[in-house]
Amino acid sequence: MAIYFYKVCEPYGCFSNFSPHPIDIQGTYWSTVEHYYQAQKFVGSANEAIIPIIHAAATPEQAAALGRDRTLQVRRDWETVKTQIMHVAVRQKFLTYPDIQSILIATGDELLVENSPTDYYWGCGCDRTGQNYLGKILMSVRQEIRELALVSDQ
Numbered sequence: 001m002a003i004y005f006y007k008v009c010e011p012y013g014c015f016s017n018f019s020p021h022p023i024d025i026q027g028t029y030w031s032t033v034e035h036y037y038q039a040q041k042f043v044g045s046a047n048e049a050i051i052p053i054i055h056a057a058a059t060p061e062q063a064a065a066l067g068r069d070r071t072l073q074v075r076r077d078w079e080t081v082k083t084q085i086m087h088v089a090v091r092q093k094f095l096t097y098p099d100i101q102s103i104l105i106a107t108g109d110e111l112l113v114e115n116s117p118t119d120y121y122w123g124c125g126c127d128r129t130g131q132n133y134l135g136k137i138l139m140s141v142r143q144e145i146r147e148l149a150l151v152s153d154q
């Protein structure tokens with residue numbers, strides 16, 4: 001049975017990038033994966049000044065709204081790098097928090113799907129035809145953590 005997740009307050013809400021799990025990336029703490037992801041859109045762009053504002057956003061919803069401001073130009077390579085950036089942040093989250101790492105591992109080999117009604121890239125969209133890249137990253141991180149556990153058992 002596939003596992004569908006989306007809102008933090010719903011089952012498997014810890015798989016959402018909006019979940020309240022701060023991450024340390026290269027010595028900087030970000031309140032959520034979403035804060036980090038949205039800020040990375042502007043690294044090396046003319047709008048770098050927005051990065052500390054996104055970093056300080058009170059909620060992931062506010063960070064996302066700032067990052068989605070279409071009057072701000074994102075970095076030129078964003079489409080090329082965004083999936084890898086998300087992967088690094090999601091992996092860091094699940095390596096940092098043993099409780100949610102256990103929830104991820106306990107999903108076994110189930111298909112994980114971000115049930116976003118609007119996002120056809122990170123999620124499945126309202127008709128479930130989306131590419132589900134967030135679900136794919138979570139499944140990949142699940143496998144990476146399993147392999148790390150095997151190495152540490154040796």
Ligand SMILES: Nc1c(N[C@@H]2O[C@H](COP(=O)(O)O)[C@@H](O)[C@H]2O)[nH]c(=O)[nH]c1=O
Binds near residue numbers: 007008017064068114
């Ligand atoms: N969970 C969740 C969302 N989904 C998240 O939005 C992000 C994509 O942002 P963008 O690339 O700017 O469109 C990505 O982290 C995706 O998982 N969006 C929401 O408005 N509310 C929510 O509760």
